[in-house]
Amino acid sequence: MVVVVLSKAGVYGLRAATYLAMQPSDEYVPISNIADDLRISFHFLTKVLQSLTQVNMLKSFRGPKGGVTFARPVAEISVYDVVVAIDTDSMFRECILALPGCSDQSPCPLHADWQQIRKRVRTLFKETSLADMAAQVKTKKLRLSDIGPSMLKS
Amino acid sequence: MVVVVLSKAGVYGLRAATYLAMQPSDEYVPISNIADDLRISFHFLTKVLQSLTQVNMLKSFRGPKGGVTFARPVAEISVYDVVVAIDTDSMFRECILALPGCSDQSPCPLHADWQQIRKRVRTLFKETSLADMAAQVKTKKLRLSDIGPSMLKS
DNA sequence: TTAATTTGAGACCAATTACTCTTAAATAGC
DNA sequence: GCTATTTAAGAGTAATTGGTCTCAAATTAA
Ligand code: FES
Ligand code: FES
Numbered sequence: 015m016v017v018v019v020l021s022k023a024g025v026y027g028l029r030a031a032t033y034l035a036m037q038p039s040d041e042y043v044p045i046s047n048i049a050d051d052l053r054i055s056f057h058f059l060t061k062v063l064q065s066l067t068q069v070n071m072l073k074s075f076r077g078p079k080g081g082v083t084f085a086r087p088v089a090e091i092s093v094y095d096v097v098v099a100i101d102t103d104s105m106f107r108e109c110i111l112a113l114p115g116c117s118d119q120s121p122c123p124l125h126a127d128w129q130q131i132r133k134r135v136r137t138l139f140k141e142t143s144l145a146d147m148a149a150q151v152k153t154k155k156l157r158l159s160d161i162g163p164s165m166l167k168s
Numbered sequence: 169m170v171v172v173v174l175s176k177a178g179v180y181g182l183r184a185a186t187y188l189a190m191q192p193s194d195e196y197v198p199i200s201n202i203a204d205d206l207r208i209s210f211h212f213l214t215k216v217l218q219s220l221t222q223v224n225m226l227k228s229f230r231g232p233k234g235g236v237t238f239a240r241p242v243a244e245i246s247v248y249d250v251v252v253a254i255d256t257d258s259m260f261r262e263c264i265l266a267l268p269g270c271s272d273q274s275p276c277p278l279h280a281d282w283q284q285i286r287k288r289v290r291t292l293f294k295e296t297s298l299a300d301m302a303a304q305v306k307t308k309k310l311r312l313s314d315i316g317p318s319m320l321k322s
Numbered sequence: 323t324t325a326a327t328t329t330g331a332g333a334c335c336a337a338t339t340a341c342t343c344t345t346a347a348a349t350a351g352c
Numbered sequence: 353g354c355t356a357t358t359t360a361a362g363a364g365t366a367a368t369t370g371g372t373c374t375c376a377a378a379t380t381a382a
Contacts, residue, residue, distance in 0.1 A: 015339070015368090017173035022370060025170050025266045032277065044328065058371050064330070077379025078327045093278075112179045114314050122311055123186065123304035124247075127292050131285065138281050150277035157276055160268050169338090169369070176340060198358065212341050218360070231349030234358045327380080335372070342365070349358080 016112045017105065019135065024101040026054050027062045028147075029158055031096045034072075035088040035148035042074075042081035052159045062100060069099045088148065094139035106136050170266045171259065173289065178255040180208050181216045182301075183312055185250045188226075189242040189302035196228075196235035206313045216254060223253045242302065248293035260290050 020028070030048050037043050045063060049056040063082055066072045073085045084091065109116035110128040118125070151158050174182070184202050191197050199217060203210040217236055220226045227239045238245065263270035264282040272279070305312050 015169045015172050015175045016179050018169050019171035019173060020264060020266075022170050022266070025264075029265055042328095046328085055371060057373070060329070061331090061371090067329090074329055075379080076327085076329045076377070079380065080328045080378085082329085110174060110179075111183055111312075112174075112176070113311060120311060123301045124292075124296070125310075127296075131288055131292065134285055134288070138278075138285065142278070142281075147277045156279075157267060157274060158265075196358095200358085209341065211343070214359070215341090215361090221359090228359055229349080230347070230357085230359045232357045233350065234348085236359085323382100325380100325382085328378080330377075331375090333372100333374080335370105337370070338368080340365100340367070342363100344363080345361090347358100347360075350356085352353105352355085 017108070017110055018101070019105055020097065021101050023058075023062045023065075024097050026052075026059055027066065027100045028093060028096050030054065030059055030063060031066070031091075031144050032147040032151060032158055034082065034084065035091075035144040036152060037083075039084060039088065042079065042083050044081040047081070065100050066096065071095060071099060084144075087145075089143050089145040091144045092140050093142045093144070093147065094136065096144070097139055106132055171262070171264055172255070173259055174251065175255050177212075177216045177219075178251050180206075180213055181220065181254045182247060182250050184208065184213055184217060185220070185245075185298055186301040186305060186312055188236065188238065189245075189298040190306060191237075193238060193242065196233065196237050198235040201235070219254050220250065225249060225253060238298075241299075243297050243299040245298045246294050247296045247298070247301065248290065250298070251293055260286055 029052055033048055033052055034043055045060050046056050048054070049059045052059075063072060063074075067074050067082065070085050071091060072082045074080070074082045107116065109122055110124050111122045113122050116122070116125065118129075150156050183206055187202055187206055188197055199214050200210050202208070203213045206213075217226060217228075221228050221236065224239050225245060226236045228234070228236045261270065263276055264278050265276045267276050270276075270279065272283075304310050
């Protein structure tokens with residue numbers, strides 16, 4: 015596929031990051047907890063979250079009482095950071111017609127309009143922090159898994 | 169992949185449809201011509217364009233002097249029509265976090281914003297006709313293949 | 323020190339998407 | 353009728369993505 019806003023890995027990563035942002039910031043949370051609560055495959059999620067630890071967004075700790083936690087305040091981490099770490103930023107750079115060298119200098123017939131739209135997506139992702147995401151889920155009881163609003167462990 | 173604006177098939181279909189919209193509307197154009205000019209695999213493009221003939225957007229004709237041509241005026245066919253015929257409209261319906269049942273009634277934390285953005289994409293696609301696309305390429309000499317502006321057969 | 327718990331790394335398998343190839347059917351022109 | 357040209361249909365293959373599994377390494381606690 016060519017013009018992809020989010021891959022499955024990106025989706026799982028974002029959901030997990032939001033979930034983790036809802037937890038006390040000083041505790042390591044086992045990936046198995048996240049996977050269980052969000053109904054995501056534990057092994058797959060482990061691999062996805064590794065791309066976040068590799069860019070030092072998460073820190074991890076092995077062994078009993080281990081898990082993952084954010085390396086910096088969730089108010090300072092944006093959806094964009096998460097998505098790009100997992101899926102790269104190609105969606106924000108590449109031509110919607112998949113022509114090489116998307117730019118204002120060599121535009122395709124949709125370039126001007128697509129440019130605007132993807133800028134909006136970028137702005138949305140950049141201006142939404144994981145703290146915002148977590149707050150939405152908590153205060154407005156929005157859903158983060160397929161099991162309805164806040165059947166999460168509360 | 170989960171949130172996909174355009175698949176490769178969708179991209180090829182759109183490029184080919186735009187190319188075809190640049191040709192005289194009363195002639196059948198062989199798919200091999202389109203494939204050659206746009207540097208797309210002939211067999212793959214054939215299959216992609218079949219989804220357009222199957223929804224009666226294109227009509228086709230076999231044999232010598234055969235090919236494909238639009239079944240109605242290109243001013244009346246939108247980018248949206250082409251994209252949906254090839255890729256379905258799932259991008260305009262499904263949750264960006266891939267949660268089941270995207271709607272204002274059971275929103276995820278990104279729903280309100282994502283709703284707006286995909287509505288814009290939808291509007292762009294719906295309001296851009298293939299005649300518009302063709303005119304852009306012709307009058308502004310924008311590119312439609314990877315070989316620079318209008319090295320198409322002119 | 324041993325056993326249990328947890329992430330890390332990567333091999334492996336499955337599913338989906340992208341692409342190719344072969345054969346058939348329709349049509350034109352000789 | 354015969355041959356060449358073209359789309360139709362679909363089987364088959366390759367590449368990418370999604371997902372599983374195994375084993376190693378780190379850490380805790382008994
Ligand atoms: S979106 Fe096509 S060239 Fe930029
Ligand atoms: S975009 Fe997530 S519920 Fe609509």
